[in-house]
Amino acid sequence: MDRRSFLSSSLASSSLALGSLSMAGYPSAYQSALGAIADSPAKRVGVIGTGWYGKCDLYRLLQVAPVEVVSLCDVDSKMVNDTADTVQKKQKSTKRPRVYGDYRKMLAEKDLDIVLIATPDHWHALPTIAAIQAGADVYVQKPISVDVIEGQAMLAAARKYNRVVQVGTQRRSTPHLMEAKKNIVDAGLLGKISHAEIYCYYHMRARENPPNVAPPASLDYEMWTGPAPMMPFNELCHPRRWRAFKEYGNGILGDMCIHMLDTVRWMLNLGWATKISSHGGIYVDKQSKANIPDTQTATFEFPELNVAWTHRTWGEAPDPKYPWGATLYGEKGTLKMSVQSYDFTPSGGGKPIHGDVVMELDKYPEDNVEPDLEKHVAPAIRVHMLDFLKAIQDRSKPIADIEQGHISTAACILANMSLELGRSLTWDPVKQVVVGDEQATNLLRRPYRAPWVHPEVANV
Numbered sequence: 074m075d076r077r078s079f080l081s082s083s084l085a086s087s088s089l090a091l092g093s094l095s096m097a098g099y100p101s102a103y104q105s106a107l108g109a110i111a112d113s114p115a116k117r118v119g120v121i122g123t124g125w126y127g128k129c130d131l132y133r134l135l136q137v138a139p140v141e142v143v144s145l146c147d148v149d150s151k152m153v154n155d156t157a158d159t160v161q162k163k164q165k166s167t168k169r170p171r172v173y174g175d176y177r178k179m180l181a182e183k184d185l186d187i188v189l190i191a192t193p194d195h196w197h198a199l200p201t202i203a204a205i206q207a208g209a210d211v212y213v214q215k216p217i218s219v220d221v222i223e224g225q226a227m228l229a230a231a232r233k234y235n236r237v238v239q240v241g242t243q244r245r246s247t248p249h250l251m252e253a254k255k256n257i258v259d260a261g262l263l264g265k266i267s268h269a270e271i272y273c274y275y276h277m278r279a280r281e282n283p284p285n286v287a288p289p290a291s292l293d294y295e296m297w298t299g300p301a302p303m304m305p306f307n308e309l310c311h312p313r314r315w316r317a318f319k320e321y322g323n324g325i326l327g328d329m330c331i332h333m334l335d336t337v338r339w340m341l342n343l344g345w346a347t348k349i350s351s352h353g354g355i356y357v358d359k360q361s362k363a364n365i366p367d368t369q370t371a372t373f374e375f376p377e378l379n380v381a382w383t384h385r386t387w388g389e390a391p392d393p394k395y396p397w398g399a400t401l402y403g404e405k406g407t408l409k410m411s412v413q414s415y416d417f418t419p420s421g422g423g424k425p426i427h428g429d430v431v432m433e434l435d436k437y438p439e440d441n442v443e444p445d446l447e448k449h450v451a452p453a454i455r456v457h458m459l460d461f462l463k464a465i466q467d468r469s470k471p472i473a474d475i476e477q478g479h480i481s482t483a484a485c486i487l488a489n490m491s492l493e494l495g496r497s498l499t500w501d502p503v504k505q506v507v508v509g510d511e512q513a514t515n516l517l518r519r520p521y522r523a524p525w526v527h528p529e530v531a532n533v
Contacts, residue, residue, distance in 0.1 A: 116465075119144040119185040119209070121176045121200045123156040124312050125445055126214055127191035130241065131156075132446075133454040134189070134212075135163055136437060138462055143184060146173040149311070151291035174293055176200045180207040187465070190214060191241075193315045194322035195301040198223035201238070202528055205230045210237040210465050212458075215335075216327045216482035217475065221517040224479040225505060226528035231475045233533060239461040239471040240478030243450070244336040244412070246457035249428045253408065253415040257426065258340050262417065263403025266341060269380045271333035273325060273397040274390035279317035279363040283308050300525035309362060317363035319489075324365035325384045326351075326485040333399045334373065335473075335481040336410065337380050340401065345480055345502035346373035346380070351488040357387045371488035382488070412449055490516050 118140045120131050124147070134140060142160045147153035153172045161169040173179040180188075180203050188204040190197060190213040201213050211231075217240055218224040231238045244250055257263065285305035288294035294306055301320050304310075315321045316328055337343065353369030371382040390396040398411035406419040417426040430449045434440055440451050457473065464471035483500075490513055491498050499508040507513035521527045 115139050115141040116186040116462075117141055117143045117184055118187045118189065119146065119179055119204075120156075120189045120191070121146045121179070121204070122190060122192035122196070122214075123147040123153050124149075124191065126241070127189065128156060128159075129446060129451075130189050130191055130212060130214070130454060130458075131160070132163065132443065133451060134458045135160075136439075137455050137458055139165070140187070141166055141168070142170045144173060144179045144182070145170045146176045146179045148174055148293040148296045149289075149291050150174060150293075151289075152312070175296065177203065180204055180209075183207055185209045187212070193297075194327060195219050195320070196299050198227055198528055199300070199525065201227050202230045202533055205234050205236045205238070206533070208234070208236075210461075212239045212241065212461055213475075213478075214241040215478060216323055216331050216485060217478045218482055219322060219327075219486070220519040221483045221486055221505070222530075223528060224482055225530050226533050228475050228479050229530040230528075230533035235468070237461065237464045237468070237471060238475035238478075239457065239464065240473040240475060241457070242332060242335040242473045242478060242481060243453040243457040244332055245339045245472045246460055247412065247430075247453040248456060249415060249430050250336065250340075250410055252428055253410060253417070254340050257408055257415075257417050258401070262406060262419070262426075263401060263408060264405035266401050266403045267378050268402040269337045269341075269378065270400045270402075271330060271337060271380060271382045271398070272390075272395075272400075273329040273333075273384040274388070275329070275397055276386050277329075278325065278358065278361065278365065278367050278386035279309050279314050280358055280361045281309065282360055282362045298522070300521040300527070302520075302522060307362065317361070317365060319365055323482075323485055323489055324369075325386070326369065326371065326382070326488055327482070329384065329397060330371065330382050330488070331481050331485050333397070334380060334382065334484060335477070336399050337401070338477070338481060339472075340399075341378070343375050343378070345500060346375055346484050346487075347502075348372075348374040348497055348499050349484060349487045349491055350497035351492040353492055366492070369492065371485075371491070373484055373488070412447075412453075 120127050123145050142164055145153050145157050157170050157172050161167060188209040188211050190200050194216055197213055198218050201211055204211050217227055285307050288306040292311060309317050351371035353366040355366060356368045358367045367386045369384050373380040395409050395411050398409060401408045406417060409416045414429045432448050433452050440446055440448050460472045487498050487500060494513060498513055501508050518527060
């Protein structure tokens with residue numbers, strides 16, 4: 074089955090349309106409900122965080138839906154103004170969005186239907202909750218939070234205000250992985266699956282040790298830091314490389330493991346892991362200013378299934394074809410998956426099955442020239458945006474609903490906690506506590522720097 078036929082059949086329950094936009098190669102079923110969106114006033118969009126992935130997400134949304142970008146917010150004035158100039162050229166109205174340095178001022182206008190959030194991780198929770206409270210539906214990047222209580226509050230806010238919240242775990246909308254799920258996993262070709270490996274061997278941890286310097290004149294560093302600890306500014310913080318520091322995120326687990334853990338959970342319809350353990354540290358690259366592990370393993374235990382994570386930011390990948398991915402081991406065969414491809418190998422012979430990403434550069438030639446775009450990921454973001462818009466139209470849960478994002482995020486946070494504490498953690502998904510471990514439960518909430526106040530479930 075080719076990709077287009079697969080998408081048309083597997084997503085036949087969808088009901089979005091794209092008005093006058095060409096959707097050749099996408100599910101024809103999308104074209105019925107988005108027609109209603111196209112015939113109504115354009116959805117008004119705001120963006121908080123106009124750096125790398127803020128632009129990737131926004132420009133994919135502009136490719137697939139008749140929206141109007143009303144407002145942009147970023148603590149870097151140069152970044153937000155450059156993005157406003159580009160959006161003015163891209164959107165049909167040719168209007169330049171308003172620009173802000175404080176998301177609270179942007180949301181106070183209460184004129185947004187959709188808010189995209191692509192800030193550093195330590196700034197996900199408060200803007201998401203505020204956007205929900207302002208009446209917007211939200212697309213927030215993964216991981217949804219830096220601590221577990223933040224995620225609980227974000228989920229509570231989405232449910233209280235009946236807002237659609239899609240999380241940027243777009244492997245769930247990656248066409249070739251959707252194909253693998255339908256034709257291999259759901260079709261039973263693997264048989265019983267009782268082990269999964271997820272991994273990343275990219276050399277992606279910062280290796281430099283530059284001196285601390287004054288922040289750029291365009292950056293409001295006080296606001297950039299927000300609820301995180303105030304540290305001297307370093308060029309590794311902004312732009313893009315803040316993941317080198319645990320003060321702003323959850324390291325490589327929070328960046329790369331969450332994608333592949335979420336993929337396995339989606340593929341196999343898994344909920345919460347009940348026991349989580351992790352080991353690792355800075356074993357090789359001890360000279361860098363980065364304080365996140367360069368070597369780490371983690372085990373997420375589900376009933377009759379362990380999902381084992383490994384990352385190394387040094388050395389070679391065991392399989393150069395799959396340096397970042399997931400492998401499902403079944404009694405009847407093995408399935409390897411990545412953002413680029415998948416390979417199914419049946420046990421005892423039989424015909425292997427292979428699939429590749431289709432980048433759609435012929436259909437979206439602007440992808441060829443967009444700076445820093447991961448071209449192989451663009452199709453997944455487009456489908457993810459379509460799913461988000463469908464959920465908005467239907468007032469339903471999207472494929473990467475905030476609850477699913479919370480489960481995958483919290484698992485990675487708990488793995489880092491296990492590494493820090495030096496012991497396994499047993500998780501109670503009902504009470505949302507670490508069983509019999511008061512010290513670990515107290516770590517579910519990180520300290521906030523004044524005057525910022527940590528969100529709580531009871532107060533959203």
